[in-house]
Amino acid sequence: MNGVGEGIGAAIEGGILSRAVEPSRGEATGAPPATSECLNCGAMVTGPYCGECGQKAHVHRSLAAIGHDIMHGVLHLDGKLWNTLPLLTFKPGQLTRRYIEGERAKFVSPMAMFLFSVFAMFAVFQMVGLSVADDFAEGWANYEQDKGQPSAFTENIRKQIQTLERERASLARNDPRRIEIDNELKGLQTILDGSPLDLDDQGSIEFTATGIETLDNGLIEKWKKNPSLMLYKLQANGYKFSWLLIPLSLPFVWLMFAWRRRYKAYDHAVFVTYSLAFMSLLFIAISLISAIPGGGGWAVALFMIGAPLHLYKQLRYAYGLTQFSTTWRLTVLLLFAMPIVLLAFVLILGVLGAF
Structure with a gap:
């Protein structure tokens, strides 16, 4: 739409x-009608509204009245x-x-x-x-396209990560150098993609944005996978x-x-x-x-x-x-x-x- x-x-x-x-x-309702019987509850009506049920004394039966009710209800004039x-x-x-x-x-x-x-x-x-959703979706597509073409800076970061990973794999499990390498890898990877990371015992890299599994697997993961959809939901829920x-x-x-x-x-x-x-x-x-x-x-x-x-x-x-x-x-x-x-x-x- x-x-x-x-x-x-x-x-x-x-x-x-x-x-x-x-x-x-x-x-404002105009001049009050003459005394009549309410078509809804049968009570006697002496004003513009029934004193028993509140229905209007004068009931419209025309297409023009429907249009008037719509405009009156929507615009509140x-x-x-x-x-x-x-x-x-x-x-x-x-x-x-x-x-x-x-x-x-x-x-x-x-x-x-x-x-x-x-x-x-x-x-x-x-x-x-x-409409932030459309603009963001286009911007995100451009970002993804640009991200697929690594610069010299990102290539250098990746080479440093690979070198450190090889060094880490050659060390004993209790070697204090492993801790230093882990910290260096976290910093380099954060620079590379802006996401905090952890390393498991086997040296593989995992996202742990908050440490709260429910948030990481739910909210944050969905924002990573489809940010334009999530931003659209944010906008749609904004007024609801x-x-x-x-x-x-x-x-x-x-x-x-x-x-x-x-x-x-x-x-x-x-x-x-x-x-x-x-x-x-x-x-x-x-x-x-x-x-x-x-x-x-x-x-x-x-x-x-x-x-x-x-x-x-x-x-x-x-x-x-x-x-x-x-x-x-x-x-x-x-x-x-x-x-x-x-x-x-x-x-x-x-x-x-x-x-």
């Missing part, structure tokens, strides 16, 4: 998922979105605090906003050609398991407010989810700007300024912090929490791709 088609599919999938978790309350987006972009702390304190009907919920923005981000990545970023981030936010008991785990979850939703939208803007000729510098500037500034404003006004309290928490998030969360997320995706 080409990038545009795949991107459109991802956007539709994200819209449907976000609609599935977002209740339909608080949306209702009053909630337009109430949420400006606050999420410019006043994220206010949006977070208002949602936590009970203003729910007028805003898109954090999880619905997160799902839609993440899937939309990966859709835009596909459309603008940011993007929700893992929420539980991975929560402990760090909780620790920064552990002594402030007025803030509960739910508050932190809303904060993290809205923050991740905005970051996805920011990456959409960055990818579109970078696709414009000469837009790379503007894209970098937008990220370097927009990401920390947004996080600062959300932290300060969502939790009612002073400038100093906000600054040190922002520093901890940017320098410690985020790198750890991203590393853990990538490792999890790598493990998932091996199965």
